[in-house]
Amino acid sequence: MRYDVSRIRALLEQRKPGHTLPQAFYRDPEFHEFDLDAIFGRRWLFAGLEIDLPKPTGYVTLKIGRSSVVLVRAADGQIRGFFNTCRHRGAEICQETQGRVGRLVCPYHQWTYGLDGQLLAAGGMPADFDKSSHGLKPIHLEVVAGTIFICLADSPPDFAPIKEGFEPLLAPHQLAEAKIAHEATIVEKGNWKLVMENARECYHCHARHPELMKCFPDIPKKKHRTDEPATTAFIEACEAKGLPTGPFIHEGFEANRFALRGGARSFTLDGQPAVKKLLGNVGDGNIGSLRFALDPNSFAHAVGDYAFLFWCWPKGPEETLVHMKWVVNKDAVEGADYDLARLTQLWQTTNDQDLWLVENNQRGVNSEGYQSGPYSPENERTLIQFTDWYVTQARRALS
Ligand code: FES
Ligand SMILES: [Fe+2]
Structure with a gap:
C-alpha cells in the first residue's frame, strides 16, 4: 500500500463537515496516492x-x-x-x-x-x-x-442513470458533429481538489472575475436557479425550443440550463455571440447556458454559439494538468464566422485569474498556520457537496 490507511482514516474522522479538509488532503504525497486510487481509480x-x-x-x-x-x-x-x-x-x-x-x-x-x-x-x-x-x-x-x-x-459505478438523464440535455448541442476551435493545456501548481473547489463556486466571482460576471448570473444560493418570473419564462422558452433545462443530478454529476445575466446570449466580453453559425439545434441561440459538471474532474458550459469544456488530471500532490477546449459549429470558418481571440477571451481571462487563485490558495494552505475553514452555506453550497462527495468516496474506498 502506498499510503497509510489508518492515518487517512483518522484524518477523515477529524474532518469537520461544512469545512475545508485537513491540510494533508491538499498537499501530502501519500494522500495524493490515495486520491489516485480512491477517486481517480474508481470513479467515472x-x-x-x-x-x-x-x-x-x-x-x-x-x-x-x-x-x-x-x-x-x-x-x-x-x-x-x-x-x-x-x-x-x-x-x-x-x-x-x-x-x-x-x-x-x-x-x-x-x-x-x-x-x-x-x-x-x-x-x-x-x-x-x-x-x-x-x-x-x-x-x-x-x-x-x-x-x-x-x-x-x-x-x-453504474453509469446508466447519468447517460439516461444527461443525454437529452446535451444532445441538441450536437457536440459529436462540432469542431474544436481552440484548445489549451496548462499545469496549475495546486492540488486537484483546490482546482475543482475553485471551479465549483462563484463566491469569488464578483471580486475576481469582473469580465465573467457581466454575463454569469448569481444563481445558486442553495438552489440551481432563481425563482424570478424571468426564470420561469426562460425555462418555458427553452422547452419550447426543444431544449430540456434540468436540473439533472446524480452522484457527483450535475447538469442544469440557466439564463445568462442581463440578457447576455453568450459567454463573451459583451454578451453577444462570438460565432455567426450557431452550435447545434438551438433555435435562435438565446438559450442561456447548459452547465454540466462531473466530480471529480470537470465542468462545461454550452451556450448557443459555442461550448467551453474544462477538465483536469492530478499530476502530483500540488500539481494539476488542466485541459480547456472551445467547440464551435463544424462549418464555422475562423476569420469569417468568428474571431478566435473574441471567442476565447472570456474563459481564457477567467482561467488566467483562476490559475492565480488556485496557486495562491495552495501557498496559503501549505502554511503551518492553516486550519480547516468554514464554507459559506449561502455561497459555497457546491463545495459542501463536493467535499461531502469526496469524503464519502474516500470512506467507501477504505471500507
Ligand atoms: S513488445 Fe515487449 S514490452 Fe511490448
Ligand atoms: Fe473562478
Missing part, C-alpha cells in the same frame, strides 16, 4: 470529446496518475479505451498525446495490437502461444452526445 471521469478522435485510426493518450491510457477509434467507428501498457513486458505503447495509427505497435519488441485491442502479432513467440488472451487491458468507456467518460475500475 470526464475524458474529452468524440471529435478529439474525428476519424477511424485516431487516438489520444491520457495520463491518470501512474497510468497512461489510450482512447482509440477503430474502423467500426467505435471509440474504445485501453491501458497503454504492452501485454508482453509492460512497455508503454503510444508515445504521443494524439495521433493516427493503423495498429498499436509496441516500440520495444513490436508486439502489434488491432484498434480493438486484440493482439495480432507477437513475433518469436511459440506456435502454441495464445494471442487471444493477451489483448490490451480495456477500460470502461461511455460516449454521451459527443462527450467521453471513462472509468479505470474493474467494476465501475
